[in-house]
Structure formats: C-alpha cells, structure tokens
Amino acid sequence: MNDSKALTDYLGTFIQELVFNGVEQVVISPGSRSTPFALLFTEHPSIKTWINIDERSAAFFALGLAKASTKPVVLLCTSGTAAANYYPAIIEATYSRVPLIVLTADRPHELRDVGAPQAINQLDLYGKYSKWFVEMGIPENSPGMLQYVKMVAARSVATSLSSPAGVVHLNFPFREPLVPNFEQLNWGLVNGRKNICASTSSVMSSEMIDILLEASRCERGIIVCGSHDQGGFPHAVVRLANMLGFPILADPLSQLRSGSHDMSSVIDCYDTILKSEKAFSALKPDVIIRFGAMPVSKVLTQFISQSLAKYHIVIDSDPDYRDPTLRANYFFHVNEHSFCDEAARILRDVETTTDYLTLWKKLNKLVKPVLLSELKEYMFEGDVIRTLAPVLENGTSLFVGNSMPIRDLDTFYFTNDKDVKIYANRGANGIDGIISTALGCSAHNERLILIVGDITFYHDLNGLLMSKLYNLPITIVIVNNNGGGIFSFLPQSKEKKHFEEVFGTPTNLDYEKVVDMYGGVFHRVKDWKEYQMAIKNSLDMNQLVVVEVPTENRDENVILHRNLWNEAVELVDQYLMEQLT
C-alpha cells in the first residue's frame, strides 16, 4: 500500500495522537522523503513547527526546546546521512535525560541495500542511544493499521518521558507518492480517542483516579487477571471486584482459581462461555481492567480486542506495554496490589448494579457441569486435569507445560479452596527447557507435579539429570499422544498432505527406558483410577516419578474437546434466547 489517501490517514492519525498526548513542537529539516510528514505537521492547527536546515543544529535546538518545556519535542528529517547528524544531540539528550522523538523518513524495503541513492541502513541507527526503536510499517489505512500507528504515537510520548527520559526513534518507510491529500484530511475523524497515560510512580496519579472514577460509573465491566504472582493480590483484587460489581475472568496462572480468598465473583469457564457467539456479543463490556500477562484463552483475547471498551485499562507495575490487541487506551504503570487497595479506598461509596455480574455467574454455573461430566470409555486428555484436581493436596505445586496442557488447564481447572500454586513458562511460551525449569522450582517446592505433552518431555529429556544428581523430587505427568497434539486443533490439520510428518511428528519413543536410566520410577497408567493412585503415591516418594498417560489419538482428542464445548455452548445459547424472549 501507500497511496495518497492511505498516507494521509496513517500520518494524520499518528500526528493527531502525538498532539493528544502532549506534543506541541516539531523541528523539521527539509528533505524529500520526509515530505508528507513535513506538510502534515505544518498543516496541523496546534503544532508549532520550526525549520532548521542543518540537522545537527536542528537536533541541538530541539534539545533546548525540550529541556526548557520539559515536554517531548519531535525531530523530523529525510533519509540518509541527515539522520546521522542527530547523533551528537541524541547522545546528549540520553545523558541529560531530555525527551526527544526522532522521526526518520526512509526508502521502502524494496529500495534498500541495492545501491539506491540516499538509502542507508537506518535500523537501530542510534544503537543503545534510543530507548525504543521502531521500524514502522508501510502506510495503510485499515482500521488495524490506524490502531497500530496510534499505539506507537502514544507509546512514543510515554516512553520518551518515562524514567529516565530520553530518545525514541521511529523509522518510517515511504513509497511515492509523497504528497498527502489535504482535501481528505480530517484530524477529528482520523482520531478516535486518547491512548495511554503512563505513570511510573508506585501510587496512583490524580489523572488515574479521575479515569477510574469515570470507569466505575459504567454498569458493564470486567476484570481480567492473567499470569501474575504477588502475595496478597488475590484478596485485594477480589475486594475491588466486589466493590465494583465486576466479575473477575481469572486465567489459570492468575493464582486466583485456588486459594482461601472469596471466589464469588471469579469466573473460571469464560473460555467455554465465550465460544458461544451469542454470549460473546451479549457480554460486551464497557470497562476492562486488566492485570498480569495476556490470558491463555484465545477467545478471551478476541473478546477483549473486539469489545472496543470505553475504558480499557492495563495495570502493570513495570513500564511495559503488554497488549497485543492494541486496544488498551490506558496504561497505569503502578503496583498492582497497591492499585487494588487504593482503588477500593477511592471507590468506597460508589454504588454499583449487579445485573451484568449476575449474568456471568449464571452462565458459569450452567457450563461447569458439562465440563465436569464424565467420559467413561476414553483416555481423554482433558481428564488429565479433571481427575488430577480431586487428588491435589494443600501445599502441592503444579507446573504446566505449554501447548495443550496449559489450554486444558484453562478449560478444566476450576475454582477451589486449596493452597495450590501454579507455574508455567509464559514469557515466551516455549516448549523448551520445561523439565529443567520445573526442577528448578522443585528445589523450592517439594511436592511439585509437572504436566507436559510428550514432545515437550522429549525436548528436555537431558534436564532429568538434575533430579538424579541433586535428588530433586518431582512428579512428571506425560500426556502421551505420540506427537504434537496442538496442531490437530489448528487449520493446517485439514490439509492431510504432509501433516503427520511435519506437524504430527510422532517419535514412538518408550520413555520408560530413559526414566530408568535417570533412576526414576515409571508408571504407564491404564485408567484414571490408576492415574490418581500413581499421583498420590508419587508425592510421598520423594524422588523422580514419571506417570505416562497414553491418550486417545490426536484427532479423536480434538473431537472429544469439541463435543464438550458444543454441548456447553448450546446450553448458553438456549439460556440467552430465553432471556431475550
């Protein structure tokens, strides 16, 4: 893409978002490739532009503007060595902690590294001296790309200002035509709403409090808790939820599904409920308050993304921007626990309605018995979790592998009052090194159960040596469907050609032998009773115990999952239809 209209919408949206976030001044050094930016900045009614021919002087001049105004100043130049002239001022800005946003225009990808004139490699041009570097996409005006460019604009301002203040570098590749379409320009139209306000302090700013108060007046709000581990947080967030009358959609890694806190507003079947299209639209929230990492549930992520909630607030004690939906319009960089406590204090006297919360609770109650219903004949993978829960004891920890186990945990692990801690590697969601990480955890949690698929188990077989060398006790459950089960849930499974070879990847390994080599005890269980017994016994054996669950074939597993979900979705749909009539 990159026609005149797309260019104008894309950059117009970007500029307007900068303005909304407090940018007032732009220092421009003339050039050709930067033409669309130069013209649009100059056109904007509330931006003061300065023209400075020498980029080195321009950058130092912008540094002065930013130093005195204590607001980020934008620098704009064309492609080539022009950008390198900013380097001295950028280094000075870094060490003197002055916020600058550097916009460099660039050739599009197809004209790079092929000897095109004035085309140099501008990626990471300032190395360690830009706090954030972004290679932007080619201008497009699809809703997704406009959301993206707004996010980048707002985040650039926040990042340039966040402690310690410094330099953000955005590199914009442009194709010709380079002239914007002034006739179709509408600053008001291309801007939808204000993105992001960040604070790095540990207490809420007055701006945050104002936003929270406004949000609390909405009737339909949800709290989403992803992977997060902070002592006392479950109690604090539950109190806040009760005060707001919002349900808590609690990811299995939120540590909210097990414990001694009040569970009355904790929803644990949202992943199944939201598989109903009717529920998906009927439950649309106006407020989303999100803690922790993005939840495991894909449909919940879609729900968050498509809700277009008026207040979509992400609370994160680290100055990070974990929101792949690109929909969050507020980031509060504040300690999560403190936020809940302070918010509860602020909202003490707010009145709330509970219809929306009641609906969520009702649907959750409707769905759970279906997910709990027995499937006698099968070694169904979901039962690895369903039959585990009853035998879990206080003080046991669970480490859950990625790919299918974490998803089955999401579907089949329900609220309970046990003291059970749940771990996973969800920073980058890899299947590598899971046994080793779990063994590291087991050094601090004597009764630890690891649940992994057979591919994950194979991947870190060598990790078992640590159990042997240091007598680290662990119970490992292998959900063995002889290959990569998750791919059977994905679209490529419909293409049978090469599927088994490239995605199924059966290893046909008999793990009993390798477990024996590492001095472990191995159980291959035939039914769930044997499985439960093996788990129970293992926790008192104080050594490496591997419990292998040979499950149904992978295709069958998908069908069994879908049957359960379909049954539940039918109940949800039926209930919602009755409500409407």
Added chain:
Amino acid sequence: MNDSKALTDYLGTFIQELVFNGVEQVVISPGSRSTPFALLFTEHPSIKTWINIDERSAAFFALGLAKASTKPVVLLCTSGTAAANYYPAIIEATYSRVPLIVLTADRPHELRDVGAPQAINQLDLYGKYSKWFVEMGIPENSPGMLQYVKMVAARSVATSLSSPAGVVHLNFPFREPLVPNFEQLNWGLVNGRKNICASTSSVMSSEMIDILLEASRCERGIIVCGSHDQGGFPHAVVRLANMLGFPILADPLSQLRSGSHDMSSVIDCYDTILKSEKAFSALKPDVIIRFGAMPVSKVLTQFISQSLAKYHIVIDSDPDYRDPTLRANYFFHVNEHSFCDEAARILRDVETTTDYLTLWKKLNKLVKPVLLSELKEYMFEGDVIRTLAPVLENGTSLFVGNSMPIRDLDTFYFTNDKDVKIYANRGANGIDGIISTALGCSAHNERLILIVGDITFYHDLNGLLMSKLYNLPITIVIVNNNGGGIFSFLPQSKEKKHFEEVFGTPTNLDYEKVVDMYGGVFHRVKDWKEYQMAIKNSLDMNQLVVVEVPTENRDENVILHRNLWNEAVELVDQYLMEQLT
C-alpha cells in the same frame, strides 16, 4: 597500568606500525583525553597532521583525503559526543567504500557509566557502520601488549582497505597522565618488524612472491597444516614442502595424515617431540608457513608463538586473522591450493638443504614406536584411537569429539594410505551438538564413526532421535570415564577440594537404556579385541550402533598418557644429546 613510559611505548608502537603499513595522514580534532595520540602523531617525522576543530568537518575532510589518496586516513578525537560527529562521514565512507581508521579516546573502565563528565558509551558507537570495532586494552608496555597493539594497527590498515573498503573504529581508554614521555621516545626501537600484508585476490601479488622467495632461502622452515578441507590440497602442499625441503606438521584435521599423497615429509608426532624442551629449542624455525585453523596441539602453538620466526606467513583464502599467537607477520589472503601450485612454480629452481628436515624425520621415527607400544593390562583411553586405526577401511569417515578425543587423535593417529576423512567441530570447539552434527555428516557418509567422551554424548542425547526418524546409520564410540576427563590434565586437578563435584561431574548413567529407546544397538566392550570386532561389524549394520568403552579412571588415564610421553621424550633428549657431543 598506564604510566607515562608505558603510554609512550604503547602508542609509539601503534603509530609506527600504522606508518609501516602505509598510513601517511591524520586528521586531529583537539581535545583533552586524546592528548597523547595528538602529541605523538604530530611528533612523528613521516606523518602529515591536519588540525580541524569541528569533528563533523574533520571526518568529511579525512574522507576527501582518503578518497583522493586511496590510502586509509586516520581520524582522532577525544571522548564524548565529539565521536558522534563523525557519524555522517563514516556512513558516507561505508557506502562510498573509502578507508578510514577512527581513533576515539575514552575514559578508563572505572570512570564509565558513573556520571563522569564527557564519558559516554563509545563501544560499537557506529554500529553496523564500522567493519571492525576494537575496545583496546589500557596502555602497557609488556612485550605481549606491544605485540598486540602492533597487530591491531597492522590489521586496521588491512581491514579498512579490504574489499569493500570502509571504516575501522578503535576505542582507546586512557588513564592520566595523558602526556607522553618524549625523552624516552624511539620510533626505531619500539618497532620490531613489519606486520601483515594482506591481499584479497585469488592470485599471489608480487609482494607475496618477493616475501616467499626471501623465505625460501632460509634453511629451517616448517609448514603447519591445521584443520582444512579442500580437494587436491594434500597433494599440492606436499609438492611445495618437498620443493622447499620443509617438514609438514600435519594436524589430524588437516586431512594430511590419511590418503594417497606422498607422506615422506609429513610429521605426525610433533606434539610428543616438542614436549622435549631440548627438541623445542633445537628445532626453532626461521620460517613458518601455516594453512588452516590453529592446530589442536597446545605445545605446537607454543612452539609457533615462541619461535619468533623471521617469516611467519599465514595463508587463508578468507580475509580473516586466525593467529592467537599474535606472531604472524604476513597474512596472505589467497586461495590455499592456488598458493601451493603457484609457489611450487615460482620455487622450481630454488636449491634447498635438508638437514633440518632430516632431523624432524629422525625424531618422528624415534618417537612413534613408543606411542604405538602396547599396554596390555589397561583399558587405556589412547587405545580407542590406536586400536581403531587398523580396522578403518577405505571410505570410512571419522567424526571426533572435542575435549579429549581430538587430543588423543592428535597423539595416536598416524599417517596411513587409507581414504579416511576426518571431521570435527573446531570452529568454537564446543562439546554441544556433536551427535547431531555427526548425524548430519552421516547423511552424506554412510560409514561414519563418531568418537566422543561420555559428557559430550550425554550433552546431545536428544540428537539420537534423528538417527531413528531418518534411519541414519552411525557408529558412536563412547569413551566412558564417567565424567569430564580433560580437567584431570589441567592445573585445577591438583586442588582436590570440590574437584570431583565441579569438574569431574560423574553422571553414573547407563546409556544402554537410552540407546535402546532410540532403537540402537549397544555394546559395552570388555577388551580391545571386542572393541575392534564391534566397530567392524557395526559398519555393515546400517543403523545406530553405540560402542561403549569403559576406561580406566580419569587420574589413571593421565598417568598412562604421561608415562608414554615421558618415555618418548627421554629418547628424543638422548638422541639430541648424542648429536651435540
């Protein structure tokens, strides 16, 4: 360090070396930290210095000087943003392929990142735009450091000029005092000899030919062949050696110890011979011609390093500088095979003497029977190689693990006329991924034998899956001394405290089980006859066969090695004494 004398010697040596390598002009922008360089460059009788106050202009001015003279020009500035002002010209030089050598003065390490004035992070300041970046050591005038600074100077010139020409950046940290000691300055003294002349063409330059002709007039020369694999090279290098009357010290990975080429001047026991101090000094060469990677033998590396040969020439078809001894004074970047052919043509009529060659041959003949003598009672690790050689057949390949196996190969694998190819991972010498690499090779070499220690085998156990999945045949010999054997040869073995836990690292694993899991055949052999049978049979089985050799304990293994070497060294010493009297 960094007193006035050390500073002067170090920088004087550096500058003199630049001059010897063709640098004529330096553009200086004044500053404090760069004082010693500024004064010494100005003092040098054959350097033209230009003073340019503005670093941006200075860099573009230097660019013009270099463009017109087609010789590298040196740029000098002080610490801080001064260096960043060079950036535009550096980028222009990169794209227009103009050689520049940028010297930036810097604060010493203890004054970095602690808010000291004018101290910025100058490491890799120009990112992808410097072809070579070096953070220099603090000035010292030990012989090793002077050798180092000369090497860097010479290499900077060569690298800035090598195709495509461009920018080299050297960052020099200086402590105070910053003023050199002119009284002790002696350009002639601090310089010993000219380092390095590089050519990237595939034919020899006239300069190379002159040097080679001079070198060929010396009586004592050796050819050292490290890891190298190029069809026809063995025949070519042997012809050259015979013409020069030089012995070839052939590393096991040189592919020179096996094959159909003339072996008459190939020395294969140099590692043992040079363990004799008498031989080490009696064999001191005047010429070293080196091909391939650095040899495995540590004592040979020391021999090369300490010989201070008048002509130490490294032939490398890639523009690289593989010489950790820092002693090579000529790098010929020219195709190895072509070099041998062309050199042989040039040297057709050169007369040579053979006394030196004869001595090497005599010692080699003396030593070999000792290394071949039988040790009946033991499962001695050296026998893994000694007893393997007789059963090797034409067309078999050998992959040798790092750590001990490659060293035992060096000691115990002797010249033979078989067609045996030898592989190893000697780029970074890791023990990781050896099984996988060997299996990759086995896909192209059906009869492949891998020899590894048990730790290396454990490290890549998972790699065995590929053999099972793709039916890749391989014979793996595990030299199992239950732990890391090489550490017993190193100084830390004398410190018994924690040694076994931290370096010995016994795993006590029974690999039969895991080999069984991967569908392989496993032999744990009791004696060398059984070992030879197992190997022989395995090569016709067309599958994964693991032959485990449980060896003597690790301490004992060191003693057995040393006994053999001592016996051989005694013979060498005795012979050399007789010769002298």
